[in-house]
Amino acid sequence: DTGVSQDPRHKITKRGQNVTFRCDPISEHNRLYWYRQTLGQGPEFLTYFQNEAQLEKSRLLSDRFSAERPKGSFSTLEIQRTEQGDSAMYLCASSLDYRQGGGYTFGSGTRLTVV
Amino acid sequence: AQRVTQPEKLLSVFKGAPVELKCNYSYSGSPELFWYVQYSRQRLQLLLRHISRESIKGFTADLNKGETSFHLKKPFAQEEDSAMYYCALLPRTGNQFYFGTGTSLTVIP
Numbered sequence: 001d002t003g004v005s006q007d008p009r010h011k012i013t014k015r016g017q018n019v020t021f022r023c024d025p026i027s028e029h030n031r032l033y034w035y036r037q038t039l040g041q042g043p044e045f046l047t048y049f050q051n052e053a054q055l056e057k058s059r060l061l062s063d064r065f066s067a068e069r070p071k072g073s074f075s076t077l078e079i080q081r082t083e084q085g086d087s088a089m090y091l092c093a094s095s096l097d098y099r100q101g102g103g104y105t106f107g108s109g110t111r112l113t114v115v
Numbered sequence: 116a117q118r119v120t121q122p123e124k125l126l127s128v129f130k131g132a133p134v135e136l137k138c139n140y141s142y143s144g145s146p147e148l149f150w151y152v153q154y155s156r157q158r159l160q161l162l163l164r165h166i167s168r169e170s171i172k173g174f175t176a177d178l179n180k181g182e183t184s185f186h187l188k189k190p191f192a193q194e195e196d197s198a199m200y201y202c203a204l205l206p207r208t209g210n211q212f213y214f215g216t217g218t219s220l221t222v223i224p
Contacts, residue, residue: 042214103161
């Protein structure tokens with residue numbers, strides 16, 4: 001286990017299409033997070049899982065976005081009917097209980113371009 | 116509401132010079148503060164957290180609650196310090212980080 005893996009690294013899609021991203025966290029990490037980063041901005045929180053339970057969602061996560069973490073392992077983030085404003089880097093991170101250890105371990109991200 | 120401000124988008128210093136990356140925050144409670152770094156073509160990674168009170172790669176950061184600041188400092192900058200630096204706040208009762216917009220540090224040889 002070499003870290004948090006995200007697939008694909010890049011995705012170009014036409015407006016209106018659906019896309020799905022995958023994140024494989026560090027195996028012993030029970031917490032998984034999705035963030036979005038647009039140009040010139042820091043990462044912005046989207047959603048958070050503890051094991052398989054989705055415990056928190058940002059208002060940024062519109063009805064077109066859905067995230068799952070079946071069996072508390074990998075997670076998927078789906079965007080339906082993509083819009084140009086969805087173009088961003090989508091970052092996944094995982095952690096143990098942060099109060100016991102360090103911060104997040106981030107993946108390399110999936111860069112989405114909606115044309 | 117929580118907010119993290121990094122006033123400098125770009126910062127250039129000469130090798131061997133001191134460097135300070137500014138971070139100010141607003142939060143009604145007592146937060147945890149972190150610095151994350153992203154080197155070219157690498158993923159975002161934790162640099163240091165204030166409660167550890169440690170020095171990582173020569174960097175230190177002190178939480179000043181009076182000034183609500185968490186500036187990152189290094190006495191002698193090295194070329195390998197060139198990177199994007201993000202300050203982040205974690206509320207005591209929350210699960211999400213609030214990131215600043217980042218400062219791009221360039222160390223000139």
